[in-house]
Amino acid sequence: MITKRIIPCLDVRDGRVVKGVNFQGLSDVSSPVELGKFYSDCGADELVFYDITASAEGRALFTDILRQVAKTIFIPLTVGGGINTLDDFDRVLKCGADKVSVNSGAIRNPDLINAAAQKYGNQCVVISADVKRVDGVFRVFAKGGRENTGMEAISWIKSCVERGAGEVVLNSIDTDGVKGGFDIEMLRAVCDAVNVPVIASGGAGCAEDFVKLFNTLPKVDAGLAASIFHFGEVSIPELKKILKENNINVRL
Amino acid sequence: MIGIIDYGVGNLFSLKSSFEAIGEEVFVSGDKEELKKASGLILPGVGAYSDAAEKLRKSGLDDFVRECAREGKPLMGICLGMQLLFEKSFEYGEHQGLGILKGQVVPMEGKLPQSLKIPHIGWNGLKFTKECPLFENITEGDCVYFVHSYYAVDCEESLASTTEYGEIMTAAVCKDNVYGCQFHPEKSGKVGLEILRSFSKLCK
Numbered sequence: 001m002i003t004k005r006i007i008p009c010l011d012v013r014d015g016r017v018v019k020g021v022n023f024q025g026l027s028d029v030s031s032p033v034e035l036g037k038f039y040s041d042c043g044a045d046e047l048v049f050y051d052i053t054a055s056a057e058g059r060a061l062f063t064d065i066l067r068q069v070a071k072t073i074f075i076p077l078t079v080g081g082g083i084n085t086l087d088d089f090d091r092v093l094k095c096g097a098d099k100v101s102v103n104s105g106a107i108r109n110p111d112l113i114n115a116a117a118q119k120y121g122n123q124c125v126v127i128s129a130d131v132k133r134v135d136g137v138f139r140v141f142a143k144g145g146r147e148n149t150g151m152e153a154i155s156w157i158k159s160c161v162e163r164g165a166g167e168v169v170l171n172s173i174d175t176d177g178v179k180g181g182f183d184i185e186m187l188r189a190v191c192d193a194v195n196v197p198v199i200a201s202g203g204a205g206c207a208e209d210f211v212k213l214f215n216t217l218p219k220v221d222a223g224l225a226a227s228i229f230h231f232g233e234v235s236i237p238e239l240k241k242i243l244k245e246n247n248i249n250v251r252l
Numbered sequence: 253m254i255g256i257i258d259y260g261v262g263n264l265f266s267l268k269s270s271f272e273a274i275g276e277e278v279f280v281s282g283d284k285e286e287l288k289k290a291s292g293l294i295l296p297g298v299g300a301y302s303d304a305a306e307k308l309r310k311s312g313l314d315d316f317v318r319e320c321a322r323e324g325k326p327l328m329g330i331c332l333g334m335q336l337l338f339e340k341s342f343e344y345g346e347h348q349g350l351g352i353l354k355g356q357v358v359p360m361e362g363k364l365p366q367s368l369k370i371p372h373i374g375w376n377g378l379k380f381t382k383e384c385p386l387f388e389n390i391t392e393g394d395c396v397y398f399v400h401s402y403y404a405v406d407c408e409e410s411l412a413s414t415t416e417y418g419e420i421m422t423a424a425v426c427k428d429n430v431y432g433c434q435f436h437p438e439k440s441g442k443v444g445l446e447i448l449r450s451f452s453k454l455c456k
Contacts, residue, residue: 071269251375251395
């Protein structure tokens with residue numbers, strides 16, 4: 001049977017991985033190429049790179065870096081951040097990305113999803129949504145979680161899938177950074193609404209959070225996290241071992 | 253040198269890089285004269301079957317690929333490239349393939365339990381159904397990366413490996429000098445690179 005995926009996420013600004021990381025045996029912990037290789041070697045099933053650069057120079061640098069990463073690592077690569085046009089899709093796909101994740105760009109222009117799915121296939125288009133409860137309702141936030149769009153999240157995600165998004169990354173702003181576990185309630189609502197892979201993001205603090213995620217919601221396909229992997233609080237080989245011991249199918 | 257056939261579908265960057273990573277020289281070309289010089293050929297492909305089959309025909313590469321297969325040159329189809337090796341596909345209608353291998357390609361839609369999502373995306377384990385040189389350096393149960401919504405059936409003659417996703421699905425085929433992988437070896441980590449290495453050895 002298909003395995004559950006474990007996905008580390010790297011934020012890149014001006015060609016460097018941000019949020020300090022601390023690993024032994026890595027000479028340059030803020031090099032996306034070195035960190036990417038490290039994660040790939042220790043069993044990550046996929047890598048996500050978010051470009052959080054603001055400048056055009058930084059963006060060109062990111063494209064260069066991406067090409068180097070894709071030359072070194074032979075697992076699926078997803079790229080997000082600053083994807084607003086088909087040209088942006090084209091730019092990162094040509095550098096070796098397999099999937100492109102859209103967030104604010106799709107909120108501004110939902111037709112981007114249709115156009116990209118038609119041109120590159122549904123499997124290539126990932127809708128990434130930052131969602132937060134406001135007065136008991138799931139709302140979509142834009143601009144890295146800073147701006148409430150007022151849109152109801154589940155219907156937004158559903159509409160993105162209908163437009164052709166082949167995968168959903170659900171980032172719960174409510175649980176993000178708290179390290180108290182994934183947002184099961186929010187994830188369940190999304191899993192019930194769509195029939196494409198759902199990637200859980202936001203809230204992982206320990207290996208048991210992943211066990212709980214996959215046991216409670218078998219429809220969730222993957223767990224994504226950043227800092228707990230970067231800071232070595234959870235190592236991917238150890239995490240996969242624990243998942244396996246809990247009868248969750250993973251690639252070892 | 254191995255030639256990667258460029259007929260205008262999909263991105264060949266990762267495929268080329270993965271051969272380079274195992275120290276194999278490869279070139280990407282859509283030119284028959286160039287490709288003739290290759291010691292082995294890769295037929296890649298992503299996207300729609302009808303579109304890809306049409307592009308192969310229009311460029312005349314369909315006859316070229318058939319001829320290479322007949323002559324005994326090692327040929328490996330990857331993902332949609334593997335599906336094109338068969339006689340036909342029922343992806344949105346009925347479309348002729350290259351007919352190099354016996355078999356046809358059918359949709360997962362309607363055949364899988366409701367709980368399973370389509371496409372089949374992710375890492376899944378391989379079961380071997382016969383000996384195949386591509387598997388020389390890998391182990392049964394090893395996981396590889398799949399992304400597809402259609403799969404090959406009626407291909408017992410060439411079937412070399414299956415994977416389980418609701419149904420038992422064709423994962424790899426081999427017959428004489430013709431090979432195919434439904435999964436993406438260039439995205440399947442070390443296991444994938446070993447498969448490409450084994451193919452390269454066949455091209456020496």
